[in-house]
Amino acid sequence: xxxxxxxxxxxxxxxxxxxxxxxxxxxxxxxxxxxxxxxxxxxxxxxxxxxxxxxxxxxxxxxxxxxxxxxxxxxxxxxxxxxxxxxxxxxxxxxxxxxxxxxxxxxxxxx
Amino acid sequence: xxxxxxxxxxxxxxxxxxxxxxxxxxxxxxxxxxxxxxxxxxxxxxxxxxxxxxxxxxxxxxxxxxxxxxxxxxxxxxxxxxxxxxxxxxxxxxxxxxxxxxxxxxxxxxxxxxx
Numbered sequence: 001x002x003x004x005x006x007x008x009x010x011x012x013x014x015x016x017x018x019x020x021x022x023x024x025x026x027x028x029x030x031x032x033x034x035x036x037x038x039x040x041x042x043x044x045x046x047x048x049x050x051x052x053x054x055x056x057x058x059x060x061x062x063x064x065x066x067x068x069x070x071x072x073x074x075x076x077x078x079x080x081x082x083x084x085x086x087x088x089x090x091x092x093x094x095x096x097x098x099x100x101x102x103x104x105x106x107x108x109x110x111x
Numbered sequence: 112x113x114x115x116x117x118x119x120x121x122x123x124x125x126x127x128x129x130x131x132x133x134x135x136x137x138x139x140x141x142x143x144x145x146x147x148x149x150x151x152x153x154x155x156x157x158x159x160x161x162x163x164x165x166x167x168x169x170x171x172x173x174x175x176x177x178x179x180x181x182x183x184x185x186x187x188x189x190x191x192x193x194x195x196x197x198x199x200x201x202x203x204x205x206x207x208x209x210x211x212x213x214x215x216x217x218x219x220x221x222x223x224x225x226x
Contacts (some may be wrong), residue, residue, distance in 0.1 A: 039198055042115075043154070043217040050212060088153050095140065097213035098155040098167050098206045099151035 006089055006105040014110050019076040026070065030092050033099065034063060034074050037086045046074070046087075071097030073104040081111045113138070115218035117202050123224045124192050132221045136204030142166075144148050144215065145177060146201040151204075154201055165225040185200040197225045 006036070007022045031050045035043040040062065045065045049056050055064050062075040074084055086106050090099040116135045124130050136143050146154035149175045156169035160179035179185045183204075189196055199222050203215040 011189075033215075035217075040220075040222075041147075042201065042219040045214060045216065047212055048208070048212060060138075072123070090153075094167075096159065096167050097215060098144070098156050098159060098169070099146075099154075099215065100156065101146075103153050 001093055004023045005096045006087070006102045009103065010106045010108075012110065013079060014109045015079060015081055016108075017079055019079050019083070019107055021087050021089075021107070021110070023102055024070060025070045025072075025089075025091050025102075026064075027091075030094070032065060032072050032092045033050070033092065034061075034072075035090060035101075037088065037104070039085075043088070044067070067091060077108075078108075079109045081109050082111050083107060113200055115216050117200075117205050117218040117221050119221060120139065121222045121224075122183050123226060124226065125197075125226055126192055126194060129188065130192060132189075132200050132202075132223070132224060133184065134187070134202030134218060135184045135206075136202075137206070137216050140204035140216070141183050142163070142205040142208055143179060144203045144205065145185070145187045146222070147171070148199040148201060150198070151154045157187070192225045194225050196222060199223075 033048045049065045060077045065072045082104040086104045088104045090101045118133045144159040145157040148154040160167040162180045174190045176188045197218045201220045203216045205213045
């Protein structure tokens with residue numbers, strides 16, 4: 001079963017708009033990671049946020065983490081057609097590095 | 112640096128057959144994990160290898176087995192293939208960031224189709 005759930009499952013926006021994706025989980029975590037996947041290919045690591053962090057930025061990406069609500073969000077600002085992809089959150093909760101993925105958000109950015 | 116590589120890219124097998132998938136980790140990485148991703152779903156953890164031993168395992172039957180070699184490369188074997196084994200199989204190698212955090216690098220995947 002997948003214990004991280006993304007919301008919405010699909011999102012369609014115009015180029016230049018912001019895209020926000022949310023992720024909820026059920027158990028405690030060490031860190032939460034966001035990945036991008038283009039057309040069923042390999043996953044690309046975007047951002048890792050640790051359980052003691054609340055916000056991280058990387059370029060046009062902003063990730064927040066609220067451990068009290070067991071939720072995280074990924075914001076992509078000024079989206080581009082090249083941002084069209086599936087985005088997954090993945091939870092790491094043990095001393096190893098096993099990741100539990102959600103079902104993903106399929107983002108389409110229209111030019 | 113070649114990153115994580117996987118072979119083959121695509122594979123078609125018949126029910127009941129056996130398959131072996133291969134993975135070479137990113138240079139300097141010693142831990143390899145395997146994930147199964149069914150169409151339209153997120154990846155699911157199969158198992159992880161470190162120092163040539165299986166360190167963690169997900170909820171997959173014994174038909175799924177693996178191996179890690181002294182050079183850290185890894186194989187995933189699936190016996191008695193079922194139609195439901197059709198999926199993208201992803202290999203990931205890990206880099207430790209700190210005591211509790213790792214960053215995983217994924218390969219491009221092997222697309223397995225069982226007919």
